[in-house]
Amino acid sequence: MRAVERLATRDWSSHPTQHYPRYRSTELRAYKRRLVPLQPSLSELTGPVFGHVAVDASDSDLTRNAVRSGEVLGERIIVSGRVLDEGGRPVRETLVEVWQANSAGRYAHQADNHDAPLDPNFTGTGRALTDSEGRYRFTTIRPGAYPWRNHHNAWRPAHIHFSVFGTAFVQRLVTQMYFPGDPLLTLDPIFNSTSDLDARNRLVAKFSPDLTEPELALGFEFDIVLRGQAATPMES
Amino acid sequence: MPPQTPSQTVGPFFSHALTPAGSRPGRIPGNRIADEAAPGVPIRIEGRLLDGVGDPVPDGMVEIWQADDEGVYGRIAEGFHGFGRAGTDPDGRFTFLTIKPGPVAPGMAPHASVAVFARGMLNHAFTRIYFSDEAVANAADPVLSSVEPTRRGTLVATRNDRDGIQSYEFTIRLQGDRESVFFDA
Numbered sequence: 001m002r003a004v005e006r007l008a009t010r011d012w013s014s015h016p017t018q019h020y021p022r023y024r025s026t027e028l029r030a031y032k033r034r035l036v037p038l039q040p041s042l043s044e045l046t047g048p049v050f051g052h053v054a055v056d057a058s059d060s061d062l063t064r065n066a067v068r069s070g071e072v073l074g075e076r077i078i079v080s081g082r083v084l085d086e087g088g089r090p091v092r093e094t095l096v097e098v099w100q101a102n103s104a105g106r107y108a109h110q111a112d113n114h115d116a117p118l119d120p121n122f123t124g125t126g127r128a129l130t131d132s133e134g135r136y137r138f139t140t141i142r143p144g145a146y147p148w149r150n151h152h153n154a155w156r157p158a159h160i161h162f163s164v165f166g167t168a169f170v171q172r173l174v175t176q177m178y179f180p181g182d183p184l185l186t187l188d189p190i191f192n193s194t195s196d197l198d199a200r201n202r203l204v205a206k207f208s209p210d211l212t213e214p215e216l217a218l219g220f221e222f223d224i225v226l227r228g229q230a231a232t233p234m235e236s
Numbered sequence: 237m238p239p240q241t242p243s244q245t246v247g248p249f250f251s252h253a254l255t256p257a258g259s260r261p262g263r264i265p266g267n268r269i270a271d272e273a274a275p276g277v278p279i280r281i282e283g284r285l286l287d288g289v290g291d292p293v294p295d296g297m298v299e300i301w302q303a304d305d306e307g308v309y310g311r312i313a314e315g316f317h318g319f320g321r322a323g324t325d326p327d328g329r330f331t332f333l334t335i336k337p338g339p340v341a342p343g344m345a346p347h348a349s350v351a352v353f354a355r356g357m358l359n360h361a362f363t364r365i366y367f368s369d370e371a372v373a374n375a376a377d378p379v380l381s382s383v384e385p386t387r388r389g390t391l392v393a394t395r396n397d398r399d400g401i402q403s404y405e406f407t408i409r410l411q412g413d414r415e416s417v418f419f420d421a
Contacts, residue, residue: 009420011239011240018357027356035419036383037420041379043347046309048317109250124253127264191244193244193358227240
């Protein structure tokens with residue numbers, strides 16, 4: 001059994017406000033009552049382990065993992081970073097899942113009816129396990145911005161969705177990674193639902209010359225910090 | 237000390253990536269937490285996810301983490317994952333096939349941990365599933381006892397066997413008079 005030893009609460013100065021009127025979907029879906037405090041027990045401090053059975057190397061290359069015929073369309077990028085705990089220690093062998101729109105701003109999801117072309121060679125889905133330093137790495141294409149119906153002329157900034165597990169079930173994090181310099185960021189209710197500017201900016205990847213590969217792809221660095229301490233083995 | 241990365245909503249377009257209905261199925265557990273080979277009492281959890289006016293949430297996702305039949309977390313056993321994930325259907329329904337968890341420690345009632353995700357939820361919400369046929373254990377459970385009595389029922393799944401399977405109904409309400417108890421876990 002793996003378990004986290006100590007766990008700070010979720011840092012509510014970093015996380016969004018649950019009811020955020022500018023994001024209309026929160027109106028009927030945000031809980032309204034005060035969260036009930038819960039002293040963490042093993043039910044919270046343990047969590048699922050996904051081994052290499054769950055993931056193979058091709059899962060992390062979105063430019064190849066759904067190719068039927070031909071090449072994925074768009075600007076190839078590399079997105080890499082480390083999953084860390086609040087002590088700055090790596091979260092090893094944890095599952096990272098990503099999903100995103102294609103370069104035209106369309107998801108390979110049946111409910112996305114945006115009038116933009118699908119790419120038959122791209123589903124925009126991938127997964128990876130972090131290595132011994134907590135590092136993950138995806139090869140993908142830069143997603144396009146797309147319109148949504150939240151308000152008049154609303155556009156989501158380009159983003160990649162991330163789902164991360166950590167060691168404890170309550171370290172679970174689902175978030176979105178954005179791109180530096182995107183003029184849509186200041187207008188986006190979802191990005192701005194986190195009131196703290198520094199916290200918001202932690203959602204913006206950094207362009208990385210080191211990750212950039214000659215003749216292949218620009219590189220972006222995106223570290224993810226989960227609450228709590230790193231895992232230590234416990235007697236079971 | 238690096239600060240926490242903020243949560244963001246799962247959005248509407250995740251099911252093809254995260255749930256077994258999607259294009260990359262197979263190796264990440266779906267809604268079957270335990271199969272026939274797993275020791276313990278097989279159960280089915282039939283859930284619904286409802287919004288503030290009682291309408292179904294058709295684009296949500298529910299994850300469960302639970303102990304095995306002896307109350308042990310994370311023990312590798314044939315046919316038992318401990319973790320499951322289900323998307324909601326157009327009626328807001330989700331189903332888990334699992335085994336009844338054992339009590340994790342003396343004085344604790346059997347339960348499963350639950351995380352709820354949806355478009356419009358900027359942070360996922362944590363709740364728990366307890367079982368209505370564990371009335372004595374539930375009455376002694378320290379977490380249930382910490383919840384005001386009028387709200388405890390939102391955490392208890394109702395036994396209602398169907399098709400010869402020990403089944404439980406569990407409704408998650410995101411808002412309203414009967415808003416589910418969500419934990420600052």
